[in-house]
Amino acid sequence: MSDRDAYVEKFKARIDQWNADIDKLEAKAKEAKADARIEHEKRIREARAKRDAAQGKLDELRDASGEAWEDVKQGAERAWSACREAVEDAAARFKS
Numbered sequence: 001m002s003d004r005d006a007y008v009e010k011f012k013a014r015i016d017q018w019n020a021d022i023d024k025l026e027a028k029a030k031e032a033k034a035d036a037r038i039e040h041e042k043r044i045r046e047a048r049a050k051r052d053a054a055q056g057k058l059d060e061l062r063d064a065s066g067e068a069w070e071d072v073k074q075g076a077e078r079a080w081s082a083c084r085e086a087v088e089d090a091a092a093r094f095k096s
Contacts, residue, residue: 004061004069011058011076014084018051021087028094043090050083 001009022044029040057076064072 007073008058008061011054011061011080014080015051015054015058018047018054018083018087021091022047022051025087025090025094040090040093043086043093047083047086047090050079050086054079054083 057079060072
């Protein structure tokens with residue numbers, strides 16, 4: 001497996017984990033009181049949007065030519081970071 005293939009697989013696995021994390025957060029939000037639920041649902045929507053952006057970057061990574069690979073990889077890393085932060089922020093809100 002090439003470094004590129006390994007990177008794409010790692011990225012996909014992380015998106016799969018975020019999907020599971022978001023599903024758990026949605027289940028918790030359904031159990032929250034009305035005021036808290038609104039805030040939790042807002043954070044979950046933000047996390048989903050970031051996850052969707054990361055998924056788009058994964059698709060770009062898969063399709064990138066050798067020359068574009070590094071540029072797309074940098075964009076994917078930014079999307080990865082933004083999604084991670086959004087999911088962590090949403091999860092932290094449930095702890096407070």
